[in-house]
Structure formats: structure tokens, C-alpha cells
Amino acid sequence: MVRVMVVDDHPMWRDAVERDLQAAGHQVVAVASNGREAMARFPAAAPQVVVLDLQLPDLSGVQITSMMLEHDPTARVLILSASGEQADVLDAIKAGATGYLVKSASSAELVEAVTRVADGDAVFTPGLAGLVLGEFRRVADGPGDDPRDQLTERETEILRMVATGMSYKQIASRLVLSHRTVQNHVQNTLRKLQMNNRVQLTRWAIAHGLDGDGDGD
């Protein structure tokens, strides 16, 4: 059983997701229809997984993701988005969300994604894998002194397979690896992406003189 919070401004969707999760034996500890509500209820509800719609009337999904993870780094954020605005999805993942699902995913897919995200697994769609590959490509094409991590060949290979819709099981059998190894590689790409994002933010802060001038940090 996973403690889940559902954040979505469409009541019909919120109810549908809540019903599906409850039917699968998960506990919906809180719901919210906008960012402010979500941030107000998040600390008390202490969910393991937040199912978060990217398009909310007030705060952006990126803001909510980083605020929640700052408050409780053990929480996992699963983005559930209708339109798949590419830049928004990538930004939310960089801010620390560990999964992304389009809303047309079936109930079974949603329930499975919540379970996997709760276990610390990364949930990728082919579209997200393509975006992540593109992001690392941009890092690789950038200046040579960039301290950001790049993908290993194996990670790139696996991500390309995810981007062409292959399941971890199919990838494992094609590359003669264990299922767990494939999972670890995908998780690693996400970890590197988020790490790179922090490096980039730090560099930006230093470049703009926002590093707090040695306040013992």
C-alpha cells in the first residue's frame, strides 16, 4: 500500500485517479486542486507519492515539485500530464520528479507507475526518454569545461530503447542484462539529469553573485 496525494484541478480526473488508486489498495491521503492547496496539505499528509498535474491554475508543476522535495526529499513526484508540453515535463523531471505519465495511460499503467515510483524506480515514457536524450546531447555539444555529467554509452543505448517503446524486460533480453541492471541504468540517467540541473543552477547563481559570499554553507 502506498500513501498517495493527488493534485489536479479537474475534479473528474481527481476522482477517477483517486478511485483507481483506492481500488488497487493504495491510500489517497490528500487531494488538492491547485498549487497553494497542495503546498498547504502536503506536510500534514506526508504522502510517499504525489500524482501531480502539470497544468494548475496558480503554481507551475516545476515550482510545486521543487517545493515539495525541499520539504520532504523522500517523497516521490509522478507527473501526470494531459498535453505533454515538452519543456514543462523536462523541467519538472530536472526539478526532481521521478516519473512522467500521459493522462491517456490506462488505470493499470497508472497504478503500476505509482507502485514503481514509490519503490524509487524511474518511470519514463518514450517521449520523456527522447527529451532526456536530447538534453544530454545538448550537454555533450556544450563547452568542453562543462562540469556536468554525461551519459555512458550503455545508458544512452538503454535510453534509446526506452524511447522506442521497449519495456525493461525487452531491453534486458536484447542486451542480455538483468532487469534490475536496466532499471539501475535508467535511474542513473535521471540522477545525472537532476544533478546536472543543480550544477547548472549553482553555476548560474555564482555567475550572478548569488552564492552568499561564504556564509559557511
Next chain:
Amino acid sequence: MRVVVTVNMVGLNAYRRDSFQQPDVALAIVLVLVAWTAVATWLYSDRGRRTTPLLVADLAVALAAVAATPWVKSEGFDATIPGFWVIGPLLAWAVHWHWRGGLVAAALVAAADLVPRTDVDQGNYGNVFLVLVGGPVVGYLCASLQRMARERDAAERAAAAAQERTRLARAVHDGVLQVLALVQRRGAAAGGEWAELGRLAGEQERSLRSLIRQQDTVSAAAGGQVDLAGALEAMATAHPLRVEVATPGGTVPVDERVASETVAAVRACLDNVLVHVGPAATAWVLVQAAPDAITVSVRDDGPGIAAGRLEEAEAQGRLGVASSIRGRIADLGGTATVATGTWGTEWELTVPLA
């Protein structure tokens, strides 16, 4: 401007007061001009008061002052009383009626200046010439500036409107997508006819989502280059197979020929899937872009090609689709490789970028 030329006019007339035959009248004229300057400046400050009577009065004052000069000064006078002051009304005409106004005012000022003179020297001629050229030129510049300002305002309004439309479209699309996805989901759960309805909603949802992504990239292509990601997305949406396209995010600009040939090759891959795996198959297209090459992967979830079948077909000269794919990519100087297994069949097309 007016204040500067007024100060200039007062100073010069004070300096040349000896040349006046009737200093009292001259003083009166200068005072009238100073007073008129104050009034005119106040009148011109409001857009609503910049009417034809004001402009005519303004120029009339200037002309009267010029015309009064020979009477106040001696016959062979050198400078008129208002002197450069006349450019105030002249520029007002130019600003208001553009080059025509500038020309008319300049001609009138020139005539008033030249007609009473007994002899015209180099300096007089130079001044008149400058006035005649300057009036229309300033008028023309004003017209251009005003037109540019209008065009800029129109462009700003159009950009704001487009932005607002995009924002509204996003909101509407988001709502429609939510409902389509919901119908698809509930339909699948309900089964029977509802499942069919849900499937249809799912198709519409995918094409709308793809359309939105294409729209995001449509304006970016320029200079004989087109966006390969958008072009592939458009082709995949129109294809009868269920196709998912993964892009690096943003545009992938390539030459038009590279785009059209690559899209045609990918379409051939998808057609192949349709023939050999069937209409129920799903295909995935992945676009990757490096600075020196693009790579497009096309995978299907079919049973794969049996070992040796491709070689067999090649040996028998029955290459069909495979050769059309390879041929197109080879023409672009690239390579097309195929891999197959229990996980399906995958084409990988790599095209170098010049």
C-alpha cells in the same frame, strides 16, 4: 526648440538694435513674437489644439514679422527681425502636413524674405535654399516616423493578440485533452461499445497532442531549413498505424531535401510495418540530433524478421521496401541498418549534416 530660437532672436535683435530706424516698433514686434511663442508653446502642448487655424496663425505671425522688417529697418537690411525664429512655425507645418506642409511654409517664408529685398546676396540665397530644402525633408521624415510608429504599434498589437490566442488555445487544448483522455480511460474500463468510443477518443487525443507539439515548432524553421521533428510528427499523425514520436525537444532544423527524404524513408518503414505486422501494431519513432548528424530510429512491436529472411530476399533481388529505405538514405550520404529480434524490428537511419 521655439524657446531656443526665441532667445536667439531676442539676443540678435538686441545686438543689432542700432540698425533699426524705428527701435520702438522693432521692440514691439520682438515682444509680440516672444508673447506669441509662449502662447503657441502652450497651445501646441495639447494634441487637440493643434488645428489648422493655429498653424495658419503661427505662420502668419512669422510672415508678418518678416514682412515688417524693411519698414522697421532701413531699405538695404541684412537680417530679418524674426531671423531663425521662422523655423518654429515652418517645422510645425512640416510635422503636421508632412512634406507638402513643409514645402508650402518654406516657400511662403522664402517669398516673404526675398520679395522686399533690393539685392539678394550669397547669404540670403543660402538661407532661403536651406529653408526650401529643410521644410519638405523634415516633413518627409515626420511622415516616415509616424508611419513607423503606426507600424510598430500594429505589430505590437498583433504580437500581443497572437500571444493571447496561444494562451487561450493552450487552455482550451488542455481541457479538450483532459476530457478525451478521460473518455478513453473510462471507456476502456466500461468495455463493449464504450471501449470503441474510448479508442476513438484516444486517437483524437494523440493527434491533438501531436498537433500542439508541431505548432510549438512551426515558426522556428527558416532559411531553407525545416524542422525534421515537426515533419516526422506530422507524417506519423497522418499514418494509419499507431505511432509514437519521441523528439529531443525543440526543433531539429535540417535542409529541406534531408527532411523530405528522411520523412519518406520513415514513412516507408511504417508502411512496411503495416504490411508485415498489421494495422494493430504500434511503432515508435525516435529523432536524435547531433551537430554533425541526425539519427532516426523506427521500431515496431511485431514478431521481428526471421533469421536469414532479409539476406534471402536480398540474394533473390526482392528487396522492395528495404531498398527504397536504404536508397533514399544512401542518396543523402547516410546509412540505414536494420536489427530484429523477439522485441520487434528496428531501423536506424543516420544522415550526416553538411
